[in-house]
Amino acid sequence: MTTIAEILREASLALEAAGSPTSRLDAEVLLEYCLKVDRLHFYTHPEQALNSEAAEDYAKKIDRRKKGEPIAYIIGVKEFWSLPFQVGPSVLIPRPETEVLVEEALMVMRQRRPRGWRVLEIGTGSGAVAVALASERTDIRVTATDLSGGALAVAKCNAERNGVGDRVLFLQGDLFEPVTGRYDVILSNPPYISSRDFELLPLGIRDYEPPDALLAGPEGIEFHRRLIFQGASFLKRGGWLLMEMGEEQGPGIERCFDAQGGYETAEVRSDYGGAERVVKARRK
Numbered sequence: 213m214t215t216i217a218e219i220l221r222e223a224s225l226a227l228e229a230a231g232s233p234t235s236r237l238d239a240e241v242l243l244e245y246c247l248k249v250d251r252l253h254f255y256t257h258p259e260q261a262l263n264s265e266a267a268e269d270y271a272k273k274i275d276r277r278k279k280g281e282p283i284a285y286i287i288g289v290k291e292f293w294s295l296p297f298q299v300g301p302s303v304l305i306p307r308p309e310t311e312v313l314v315e316e317a318l319m320v321m322r323q324r325r326p327r328g329w330r331v332l333e334i335g336t337g338s339g340a341v342a343v344a345l346a347s348e349r350t351d352i353r354v355t356a357t358d359l360s361g362g363a364l365a366v367a368k369c370n371a372e373r374n375g376v377g378d379r380v381l382f383l384q385g386d387l388f389e390p391v392t393g394r395y396d397v398i399l400s401n402p403p404y405i406s407s408r409d410f411e412l413l414p415l416g417i418r419d420y421e422p423p424d425a426l427l428a429g430p431e432g433i434e435f436h437r438r439l440i441f442q443g444a445s446f447l448k449r450g451g452w453l454l455m456e457m458g459e460e461q462g463p464g465i466e467r468c469f470d471a472q473g474g475y476e477t478a479e480v481r482s483d484y485g486g487a488e489r490v491v492k493a494r495r496k
């Protein structure tokens with residue numbers, strides 16, 4: 213029988229040979245998942261033997277990782293805003309940099325209001341942003357939309373799992389099509405990869421994550437433009453539009469805000485890696 217120490221050594225060598233830059237970490241996270249122990253266990257019990265069932269299950273997961281599948285899809289879960297989110301092929305894996313979008317939304321809503329805040333998220337995917345906001349603040353009402361029914365099914369599970377199922381309304385449709393009325397805050401992490409950049413994405417992203425969650429159009433800011441122009445009719449006076457964006461998309465997006473004319477000057481916020489990541493502007 214193979215021991216924990218041996219199997220980890222073999223798996224990390226195999227993953228390294230397959231090109232994983234985080235081979236040891238990947239090997240440990242997958243074993244942690246298969247054995248339902250935390251990683252400290254590997255260092256306190258390196259001689260523990262794996263039964264054949266666990267070893268077989270682990271080998272299958274290592275094979276998937278060797279082919280480039282993201283760890284989050286293999287184990288079916290990803291942490292965002294310190295909350296667990298179920299993920300699968302119909303949803304984008306939530307990224308840490310998207311937490312900046314949540315932070316900025318909380319910042320513009322820092323004052324409590326007697327009648328609460330009306331918030332709309334467009335393109336909710338796994339529900340990460342909407343659920344994070346609802347979990348932080350009980351005084352906001354969140355509506356979250358997506359074009360994908362598969363994504364909305366996952367998002368609903370995530371809202372339930374994180375205890376906010378009764379405070380987020382999920383609707384299916386193209387951008388603003390399923391919503392009515394006006395909102396205090398509209399936010400979105402829209403698809404923002406240009407057709408050219410899509411071809412350059414790492415295989416782990418391009419081959420596994422849903423293209424509709426990533427691909428915008430020839431420029432990359434097509435969704436931002438639609439959100440700016442259509443969003444103006446769904447924002448209350450003084451309401452905020454916040455969007456995640458790609459590193460070099462700020463100037464093009466600012467021009468869209470100027471062209472629409474109904475917003476005050478847009479502001480850009482960088483993520484913790486120093487890349488410009490979130491743009492926000494207030495409806496006049």
Ligand SMILES: C[S@@+](CC[C@H](N)C(=O)[O-])C[C@H]1O[C@@H](n2cnc3c(N)ncnc32)[C@H](O)[C@@H]1O
Pocket residue numbers: 303304305306307310334335336337338339340341357358359360363385386387401402403404424425426
């Ligand atoms: C970049 S993902 C963001 C997912 C999630 N909000 C996050 O931050 O992890 C973009 C999402 O927009 C959705 N989407 C794409 N086109 C859409 C459209 N026309 N209307 C509504 N949602 C759309 C995709 O299905 C996907 O879930």
